[in-house]
Amino acid sequence: MKDITTPDTTFVCGSRKYVVDNEVVDYFCDIYTVVSNIKLSGKTLNNLCSVYFSGGRNVALKQQVKQSSHYYNIYPASLAVDGTSDNCERVFSHTSDADANPSFELLFGTAMTVSKVRIFNRGGGASAFSLGTEKRLKGFEMEVFDSGSNVLFRYKDTKDVQMVYDLDVKLLRGATKINIKQKEKPPGETQPKISICELEVYGDCDNGFWDLDCKRCSGLCSRACHKETGQCQGRPIDKA
Numbered sequence: 001m002k003d004i005t006t007p008d009t010t011f012v013c014g015s016r017k018y019v020v021d022n023e024v025v026d027y028f029c030d031i032y033t034v035v036s037n038i039k040l041s042g043k044t045l046n047n048l049c050s051v052y053f054s055g056g057r058n059v060a061l062k063q064q065v066k067q068s069s070h071y072y073n074i075y076p077a078s079l080a081v082d083g084t085s086d087n088c089e090r091v092f093s094h095t096s097d098a099d100a101n102p103s104f105e106l107l108f109g110t111a112m113t114v115s116k117v118r119i120f121n122r123g124g125g126a127s128a129f130s131l132g133t134e135k136r137l138k139g140f141e142m143e144v145f146d147s148g149s150n151v152l153f154r155y156k157d158t159k160d161v162q163m164v165y166d167l168d169v170k171l172l173r174g175a176t177k178i179n180i181k182q183k184e185k186p187p188g189e190t191q192p193k194i195s196i197c198e199l200e201v202y203g204d205c206d207n208g209f210w211d212l213d214c215k216r217c218s219g220l221c222s223r224a225c226h227k228e229t230g231q232c233q234g235r236p237i238d239k240a
C-alpha cells in the first residue's frame with residue numbers, strides 16, 4: 001500500500017496499519033480531499049484476494065433526531081434515519097405546514113469524524129401525492145457543529161433540485177450535531193417545509209474511540225485503535 005493521488009497531491013498511507021488476522025490488514029488514510037487514484041504496491045500483492053475501500057459507515061442510522069414541528073404526527077423525524085430510502089414518494093419526515101422556520105436536527109451520541117452527507121429528497125415520482133414536492137428542499141441550509149456549538153461546516157444549497165444531495169464535508173472531527181434549515185418557500189406555497197426521505201452521514205468515531213457506540217480505546221493503546229476491533233494501532237504500551 002499505498003499511494004493515494006488527488007488532483008493536486010500524492011499521499012502515502014502506510015503508517016496507520018492494523019493487522020486484523022492472518023488474512024486481513026486495514027490501512028487508514030486521513031485524506032481531506034477528493035481522491036482520483038489509489039495505487040497498491042508491495043511484495044504480497046501477488047496473493048491479493050479482495051480490496052475494499054470505505055469512507056466510513058452511516059453514523060446517522062437510527063440516531064437521535066428531532067424536527068421543529070410535525071405534520072399531524074404522521075411523518076416524524078425518525079423516518080429520515082430509519083435506513084429506508086426506497087419509497088421516497090410516501091415515507092419521509094415532514095415539518096408542519098404552519099412552521100415558518102422549519103428545522104431538522106441530528107444528534108450524535110458521541111463525537112464523530114464525518115466525511116460525507118447524503119440526503120434523499122422526498123418525491124421524484126409521478127403520483128399526485130408527491131408530485132413536485134422535491135422542490136421544497138431547494139435552497140436549504142446545513143450546518144455541522146462540535147460539542148462546543150462551533151460550526152465546523154456550513155452549506156447553502158444553490159443547485160437545481162436534486163433527488164439525492166451528496167455533500168462532501170471534507171473530514172470533520174468532533175462532529176456532534178447536524179442542523180438543516182429551510183427559509184425559502186417553495187413555488188406556490190405559503191410556508192417553507194423540510195421533508196427528508198433519508199439522511200445518511202458517512203464517517204466513524206473520532207480517533208481514540210471504537211465500536212458502534214464509540215467506546216474509548218484501551219489505555220494501553222499508545223495512539224488510536226481499530227474502529228471495529230479495538231485493537232491498538234502499532235504496539236501497545238508496555239506496562240511496568
Ligand SMILES: [Ca+2]
Pocket residue numbers: 079080081082083084085091092197198
Ligand atoms: Ca427513511
